[in-house]
Amino acid sequence: MLTLTFKIADDNGLLLLDLKDLQAMVQYVGDNAAQFRTEYGNISTASVGAIQRALLAIGQQGGDKFFGEPALDLFDFIQTVPTGQGMVNILAADKLLQAPLLYATFLLWLLAELFERLPEVGDVEKPKLVFFFDEAHLLFNDIPKALLDKIEQVVRLVRSKGVGVYFVTQNPLDIPDKVLGQLGNRMQHALRAFTPRDQKAVKAAATTFRPNPPLDVQAAITQLGVGEALVSLLEEKGTRAPVERALVVPPTGQLGPITPAQRQQIITHSTVYGHYEKAIDRESAYEILKQRSAEPAQPSPSLEEKQAEFARKRAKAGSKEKPGQATQVIDAFAKSAARSVGSGLGRSLIRGILGSLFGGSKRR
Numbered sequence: 001m002l003t004l005t006f007k008i009a010d011d012n013g014l015l016l017l018d019l020k021d022l023q024a025m026v027q028y029v030g031d032n033a034a035q036f037r038t039e040y041g042n043i044s045t046a047s048v049g050a051i052q053r054a055l056l057a058i059g060q061q062g063g064d065k066f067f068g069e070p071a072l073d074l075f076d077f078i079q080t081v082p083t084g085q086g087m088v089n090i091l092a093a094d095k096l097l098q099a100p101l102l103y104a105t106f107l108l109w110l111l112a113e114l115f116e117r118l119p120e121v122g123d124v125e126k127p128k129l130v131f132f133f134d135e136a137h138l139l140f141n142d143i144p145k146a147l148l149d150k151i152e153q154v155v156r157l158v159r160s161k162g163v164g165v166y167f168v169t170q171n172p173l174d175i176p177d178k179v180l181g182q183l184g185n186r187m188q189h190a191l192r193a194f195t196p197r198d199q200k201a202v203k204a205a206a207t208t209f210r211p212n213p214p215l216d217v218q219a220a221i222t223q224l225g226v227g228e229a230l231v232s233l234l235e236e237k238g239t240r241a242p243v244e245r246a247l248v249v250p251p252t253g254q255l256g257p258i259t260p261a262q263r264q265q266i267i268t269h270s271t272v273y274g275h276y277e278k279a280i281d282r283e284s285a286y287e288i289l290k291q292r293s294a295e296p297a298q299p300s301p302s303l304e305e306k307q308a309e310f311a312r313k314r315a316k317a318g319s320k321e322k323p324g325q326a327t328q329v330i331d332a333f334a335k336s337a338a339r340s341v342g343s344g345l346g347r348s349l350i351r352g353i354l355g356s357l358f359g360g361s362k363r364r
Contacts, residue, residue: 001047004040005029014285018068021285023055028289061099066106069280074113076272078129092263097138104143104151107133111154111165118161123238128162136167137174152178172205173197180208184234186243190224209243220245 009016009025016022029036030048037043055063077089096103110131118128133139140148155165159182167175167183171191175183186209193199206218209232220230227250232243258266267273 001044002026002051004036004043005051008036008040009285014288015282017282017284018286019055019059019064023052023059024286024289026051026055028285058102058105061102062095063102063105065279066096066102069282070276070278072110072276074110074117076275079271093134097135100138100141100143103139104147107139108147108150108154111151111158111163114163115154115158115161118163120160121162122160124162127164130164130166132166132168134168136169137171139167140174140176140179148176148178152176152182155179156182171201172208173201184238184240186230186232188221188224188230190228191221193222210240212242212244215243215245217243 005022005026006016008014008029014021014025016025026048029043030045033043033045033048079087081087093103096106114129121128143151158165164185165183166185167179169175172180172188188205188209191198191202191205193202202218202221205221209217209230211217217230224230224245227248229246229248230243231246233241235241
């Protein structure tokens with residue numbers, strides 16, 4: 001249903017730039033289901049309602065502000081300083097983390113967009129871009145299966161584009177097995193086994209590493225101190241190296257959250273400052289469809305008017321059909337027009353029913 005909606009929007013030149021555009025377009029397709037059924041196939045009102053409810057949920061979590069213009073340009077993440085070194089970009093997602101459905105939708109869009117736009121590079125010495133998604137348990141809490149399948153697929157495919165993905169969480173059980181299986185590099189800090197669930201997490205974390213005979217991984221996980229971690233990375237041929245107990249280099253940056261003044265200073269000194277601060281709302285599907293609904297409906301020509309117009313066009317073209325042939329054509333046209341009027345009444349009825357279901361006004 002959503003694919004069909006995008007197709008109708010493209011065919012009619014209706015731009016979908018933000019969430020309200022998509023909501024208006026879905027309602028327009030639903031309201032005009034009979035009109036589109038012949039060309040595009042059956043349009044289920046149940047599907048329309050399900051999509052609208054999902055869009056409403058995303059909108060309530062802030063999607064109406066998040067998905068719009070100016071759109072996030074992912075190549076802003078792949079910038080380097082004059083010396084050629086990469087840059088660290090921080091997406092302040094403290095509010096986004098409180099909206100798990102929006103967070104998961106954003107993650108899928110981000111990775112899918114990178115997969116579409118970046119060239120295939122295979123195994124590279126170092127990735128072009130690395131993402132660290134913090135508090136990953138919020139991402140996968142109550143996530144729909146279809147969305148989880150898509151995330152697993154994109155995480156697997158995006159590696160060939162030179163993009164690394166890391167999910168940061170306190171417990172390995174927070175990451176679904178199908179996603180965890182796509183992550184080659186592992187770094188595990190200490191886990192304390194105070195409850196049966198904790199013990200299960202320790203055992204699960206230990207079994208995900210490639211064994212190292214001199215090291216009791218399950219025991220080491222509970223004994224790790226501050227600054228220690230169990231590390232297993234991919235080797236040159238793509239195989240996973242045996243797990244090692246290692247010391248982690250302490251960060252050279254500030255520990256703890258920055259102040260609002262520090263954050264503003266970082267923003268104003270950014271190379272992209274001024275590009276994303278002002279929202280843009282161009283004329284797109286929402287505005288066009290709203291204008292159409294406000295226009296007075298044009299009366300349909302009567303059957304006699306259609307027949308007269310058809311006859312005028314035939315006469316102007318200098319028709320040379322034999323006597324009786326024109327009459328047959330006009331009769332066929334009359335029957336077609338009658339069917340058109342009937343289907344028009346059907347469309348009006350269906351639009352009225354859909355309008356009542358969606359709680360909106362009838363559209364012409």
